[in-house]
Amino acid sequence: MSVIYILWLRELRRYVRSRAQIVASLGQPLLYLVVLGFGMGPVFQKAGQGNYLQFVAPGVMGMTVLFSSVFSGMGLLWDRQFGFLKETLVAPVPRIQIMLGRTLGAATVAVVQGLLVVVVCVIVGFRAVHLQTVPLALLFMALIACLFSALGTAIGSTLQNMQGFQLIMSFLVMPIFFLSGALYPLNGLPKALSVLTSLDPLTYGVDGLRATLIGRQHFGVVTDGLVLAVVAALLLAIGSRLFSKIQV
Amino acid sequence: MIRVKDLTKKFGEFTAVNNISFEVGPGEIFAFLGPNGAGKTTTIKMLTTLLQPTSGTMEIDGLDARRQANEVRKRFGIVFQDPSLDGDLTAYENMELHAVFYHVPRKIRGERTEQLLRLFDLWERRNEQVKLFSGGMKRRLEIARGLLHTPKILFLDEPTLGLDPQTRNQLWTHVKHLNQTEGVTVFLTTHYMDEADRVAQRIAIIDHGKIVAEDSPQGLKQQTGADSLEEAFLALTGSTIRDEAASSADQMRQFAKMWGNRR
Ligand SMILES: Nc1ncnc2c1ncn2[C@@H]1O[C@H](COP(=O)(O)OP(=O)(O)OP(=O)(O)O)[C@@H](O)[C@H]1O
Ligand SMILES: [Mg+2]
Numbered sequence: 001m002s003v004i005y006i007l008w009l010r011e012l013r014r015y016v017r018s019r020a021q022i023v024a025s026l027g028q029p030l031l032y033l034v035v036l037g038f039g040m041g042p043v044f045q046k047a048g049q050g051n052y053l054q055f056v057a058p059g060v061m062g063m064t065v066l067f068s069s070v071f072s073g074m075g076l077l078w079d080r081q082f083g084f085l086k087e088t089l090v091a092p093v094p095r096i097q098i099m100l101g102r103t104l105g106a107a108t109v110a111v112v113q114g115l116l117v118v119v120v121c122v123i124v125g126f127r128a129v130h131l132q133t134v135p136l137a138l139l140f141m142a143l144i145a146c147l148f149s150a151l152g153t154a155i156g157s158t159l160q161n162m163q164g165f166q167l168i169m170s171f172l173v174m175p176i177f178f179l180s181g182a183l184y185p186l187n188g189l190p191k192a193l194s195v196l197t198s199l200d201p202l203t204y205g206v207d208g209l210r211a212t213l214i215g216r217q218h219f220g221v222v223t224d225g226l227v228l229a230v231v232a233a234l235l236l237a238i239g240s241r242l243f244s245k246i247q248v
Numbered sequence: 249m250i251r252v253k254d255l256t257k258k259f260g261e262f263t264a265v266n267n268i269s270f271e272v273g274p275g276e277i278f279a280f281l282g283p284n285g286a287g288k289t290t291t292i293k294m295l296t297t298l299l300q301p302t303s304g305t306m307e308i309d310g311l312d313a314r315r316q317a318n319e320v321r322k323r324f325g326i327v328f329q330d331p332s333l334d335g336d337l338t339a340y341e342n343m344e345l346h347a348v349f350y351h352v353p354r355k356i357r358g359e360r361t362e363q364l365l366r367l368f369d370l371w372e373r374r375n376e377q378v379k380l381f382s383g384g385m386k387r388r389l390e391i392a393r394g395l396l397h398t399p400k401i402l403f404l405d406e407p408t409l410g411l412d413p414q415t416r417n418q419l420w421t422h423v424k425h426l427n428q429t430e431g432v433t434v435f436l437t438t439h440y441m442d443e444a445d446r447v448a449q450r451i452a453i454i455d456h457g458k459i460v461a462e463d464s465p466q467g468l469k470q471q472t473g474a475d476s477l478e479e480a481f482l483a484l485t486g487s488t489i490r491d492e493a494a495s496s497a498d499q500m501r502q503f504a505k506m507w508g509n510r511r
Contacts, residue, residue, distance in 0.1 A: 006348040014336045017377070083332040090296050091349035092321035247299050 003093045004101040011072065011105025015112070022113070025068065029060045029117045033124050036183065049185060055216070057126040058137075058209035059182025061117050065144045066180075066202055068113040070173050072106030073152015077162055086248050099153060099243040103236065106149035107142065114141045133212040136221070140208035143228040147201055150235035157242035175200075182206050186218045201231045249274040249401060249433045250295065255304035257290050264290045266457035267304070272450075274400075277427055277434040279448035281441075283485055287457040288437045289329050292405050295435075296326050309400055325350075325399035327391050327407045329437075335379030339370055339389050342378060343396060350397035364392040367418065383410050391419055395426070402426070404436040408443060416440075420447050441478040451477075455485045 015022070037053035044052035079085040088098050128134055155168055179193075180202035189197065197203050208224035211217035217224075250272040257265040265287040272278040280288050293299040295306055297317040306313040308320045333342050340361065347357045365371040368388040378386060387410050394402070402423070408416045424447060426432045438444055444451060445465045452462040461468060461484050465477055474480040 002348050006345055010334070010337065010341075010345065013341070014334075017336055079334075082335060083328065083330050084334045085332075086298060086328055086330075087332045087334075087346070088349070089298055090321055090324075090326055091346075092318060092351075093349055094318060248293070 003091075003097045004104065007088075007098060007101025008105040008108065011075075011102065011109055014075075015072075015109045022116070025064075025113060026116060026120060028067075029064050030120055030124075032060050032063070032183075033057065033121060033126075037124065053125055054127070054129075054214050055185070055210075056183060057121040057124075058213050059180070059206050060121065061114055061141065062144060062180065062182050062202055062206040062209055063177050064117040065110045065114040065141055065205075066148050066177060067173065069106055069110035069145045069148040070152040070155075070168075072109050073103060073149040073154075074156040074159075074165065074168070075106065076102070076153060076156030077159060077165065080156075080160075080248065081162060085246070089246065089248060095244040096240045099240040100236075103146070103149045103153050103239065106152060107145035110145035110149060111138075111141050114145070128213045129215045130212070133215075137209055137212040140205060140212060140224070140228070143208075143225065143232060144202065144205035147205075147228055147232035147235060150232060150239045154235060154239035154242050157239065157246050176202050179203070180206050181218070201228065204228050249276070249309055250278075250435065251305075251307040252291075252295070253305045255291070255294065255306060256302045257287070257294060257299065258302045263457055265294070265301075268454065268457070268459050270452055270459060270462060272433060272435060274433055275427065275431045277424075277436070277447055277449050279444040279451045280435065280437045280454060281439075281444055281451055281481060282437075282454035286454045288454060289405055291454070292326070292403050292435070292437070296324060296403060297321060323399060324401040324403055325394050325397060326403040327394035327405060329405040329409065331386060331390070333378045333386060333389060333393075336377060338375050338377055339365065339381070340374040342389060343393055346393045346396050352397050360396055364395055367422065368392045368415065384412060384415070387411055388415055395422065398426070398430055399432065401433045401435060404434065404438075406437055406439065408438060408440060416443070423447065441476065441481055445477040453481065453484050460484055 033053070033056065037056055041052045044050070044055065049055065076085065079088070089095070091098070159165070159168075179197050179200040181197055182202070186194070186197060186203070186207075204219060204224040204227040207218050208221055208228070211221045211224065252271070253269045255265055255268050256263065268291070280291065282288050290299065294301045295308065295313060297313055297320055300314065309323045311320050311323070313320050334345070337345070343361045343365070344357070347361065352360065362371060365374055368391060370385065370389055370392065373381070373385070378389065381389065391407055394404070404423070407419060411419070420443060423434060427434055436448070448465060450462070450464055451468055453460050453468070461471065463471060468480045469475070469477060472480040472483040474483055
């Protein structure tokens with residue numbers, strides 16, 4: 001237990017100490033919110049879909065949590081590079097605890113980052129429609145964070161060095177973001193795209209956030225929550241298996 | 249305490265450790281010497297469960313290092329040759345993390361940490377991030393951390409690399425003290441022959457992945473008719489430098505290494 005806690009704490013300490021990075025990672029969400037939010041607004045309105053800023057804000061929150069958690073989960077690669085990984089791997093502690101501590105730490109960092117973006121959203125003009133379901137939105141954020149931190153850890157366990165990082169960003173993380181419906185509504189999509197979006201776990205995360213924040217849903221919160229929980233559990237299992245096989 | 253039999257490690261085509269066997273008794277200080285690239289670190293990585301051997305058996309304190317990895321991990325402490333600190337954390341936090349990993353009871357945690365950080369002259373800077381430390385200071389912290397819990401076996405992979413004479417002296421005195429008072433078995437590597445001569449009771453010399461000699465420091469000198477351990481070492485391993493450009497065999501090795509890293 002205390003091992004999980006101290007590793008969780010380590011992730012938080014590292015996060016708090018990287019102030020420059022915290023600020024930098026707010027830039028992208030802000031860009032999406034302001035430029036897309038206001039740029040696409042009139043078209044969206046004319047199409048009878050309502051306010052685009054309201055629509056895109058939950059998507060941007062999902063995006064932030066996605067990037068932040070994959071990134072933190074893959075912090076494993078940095079630890080490999082700088083050698084700290086060895087120290088954790090020779091410790092007389094079941095590797096599952098090490099994996100859990102790191103992953104929960106990464107997830108917490110991602111949620112904190114997500115909350116910062118919520119603040120940005122509110123400043124830009126976003127307003128939650130149903131205040132009573134806001135705690136549920138937090139739960140969805142946590143689910144997204146756990147799922148993608150586990151994914152990050154799983155990937156980090158199999159990559160040997162930093163070279164694969166860019167590859168993962170371009171061919172996995174970006175597609176996950178663009179296919180999630182964070183930026184566009186899911187109804188009336190071409191068949192192929194519609195299938196792809198429904199295979200993307202983030203789709204359910206964003207849908208859950210939208211349902212709880214602006215009362216607009218595609219699959220419904222129950223489906224969203226279940227899919228996220230099941231996929232997160234699966235990835236945690238896979239991640240800890242891969243983690244326990246690491247050699248340095 | 250350590251029993252190794254027919255241990256082999258291949259990286260692709262390249263054999264880094266070639267069918268070695270040796271034993272280290274309880275309470276012994278054992279030095280594992282050899283030129284660069286001889287396979288010392290690779291052997292230590294296998295003994296400390298970081299790397300799976302290609303073949304062979306390893307017993308640590310009567311336990312199978314492959315199958316009972318987690319039990320084995322409770323038995324040893326290690327100072328790595330390469331850096332293994334978290335640079336974003338402070339010196340104190342690095343120690344704290346290690347203490348939790350090794351279940352050092354909370355009561356003696358603080359006391360031990362202070363004692364070791366003072367011993368290696370880091371106490372004043374305990375709250376600074378490690379990435380701001382000099383190379384030698386980082387090295388000292390690695391050593392202090394490795395000594396934080398008292399294991400049955402201590403692996404020291406070139407612990408004195410880049411350290412000033414004062415600290416080196418401090419370290420060996422402390423290691424000998426641990427060995428005498430707590431009966432800690434020590435497995436060390438170093439390129440400073442005088443250190444090995446001073447602290448080791450038995451020495452194995454490895455070259456190109458094979459053990460070429462195994463004896464007491466005195467025995468090795470007699471065996472080769474040398475005055476110092478350094479001379480004996482050179483007599484046993486030859487005086488060619490293990491440089492990647494030196495021979496085609498070494499070029500092959502370099503090639504294998506590149507491949508290994510790229511995987
Ligand atoms: N992961 C790896 N992949 C491929 N080759 C490797 C790998 N690790 C080590 N080697 C090779 O195995 C050989 C033995 O390396 P090792 O690190 O054990 O040497 P060493 O005896 O510790 O040398 P040094 O005194 O320089 O520390 C070297 O030729 C090295 O290039
Ligand atoms: Mg070495």
